[in-house]
Ligand code: HGY
Ligand code: MN
């Protein structure tokens with residue numbers, strides 16, 4: 001089979017989708033349930049319908065575009081990713097798996113392939129944590145990892161609920177129906193940019209993911225004492241931001257000292273109150289992101305973070321409130337699918353190597369209900385979650401080519 005037709009059409013679609021942003025292109029910001037997200041969903045659903053797929057959405061906004069197989073009694077092969085994007089992001093994260101997955105389906109249809117198992121393109125809602133502070137909202141609910149009650153308790157920064165926002169975006173129906181039974185997919189494969197430097201540095205065309213890192217997120221509220229920056233002398237101050245600074249460095253040192261390069265710790269959100277230059281910070285809100293491919297090591301860093309909170313609180317007589325938002329196990333990918341992908345890459349004349357995913361993905365949760373695999377393509381300089389994120393047409397074409405071959409084998 002030679003599913004390596006030119007992908008000019010796909011590249012144009014990627015560019016068109018990148019223009020649908022809350023920010024000035026080339027910056028992509030597309031937070032779930034925002035006006036840009038709704039326009040992006042409409043655009044992609046239009047492409048799926050034009051490709052002859054049957055499109056359905058669940059009450060949380062997960063979208064399923066199905067190519068009916070000859071034997072509808074068999075569980076489908078799934079592929080897909082997300083189209084929401086964090087603030088100040090790029091054009092390829094998630095989108096390559098959605099539009100590239102659609103392109104793989106279009107190539108197979110054009111070649112007259114008739115799948116025995118249906119092939120389903122999935123667009124997961126809210127893969128990014130921006131809106132509600134937790135990542136993979138749609139796939140967590142699909143896998144039954146996040147209950148409807150817990151999902152409905154979430155709030156965004158304007159204190160809006162999931163129910164409110166999903167209704168405004170046109171999604172109704174009980175969230176209970178989002179959870180899918182184990183075996184709903186026979187196999188699930190996600191095409192994604194690596195979001196790391198390895199493939200490009202080694203000159204390898206494709207990454208075959210063996211494990212997906214275990215993400216955790218901890219929210220911390222630090223309560224000190226405000227006051228006049230001039231009148232209140234240094235002795236006896238309860239400066240919440242100075243305490244936060246110590247905590248941020250404590251997290252960095254805990255992540256660096258596990259003895260493993262796979263442990264990472266980041267404080268990506270730091271909100272200071274009252275935020276006036278001449279007023280001592282009385283309250284600071286931090287959001288931390290802690291990951292590792294080894295769950296024990298990752299949990300050790302969370303424990304060190306809590307210990308540091310206690311020690312700093314005592315020494316500075318301030319209060320800390322720390323809550324674990326999520327601390328998920330890593331996922332092991334499906335060996336059978338890995339072997340099919342490895343063979344497909346070789347037949348396509350593409351080099352491939354096995355590697356771990358340091359980013360989390362919806363496949364981390366789909367893995368709870370189906371065997372999953374991920375196919376990585378390089379991204380320039382390993383850069384992601386930035387407007388200069390870039391994947392070349394050659395890299396994307398290789399990914400689509402090998403994904404199409406893999407889908408054809410698994411759906412036969
Ligand atoms: O943060 C992540 O790993 C993913 O890109 N949302
Ligand atoms: Mn991302």
Ligand code: MN
Nearest residue numbers: 093094127361
């Ligand atoms: Mn992603």
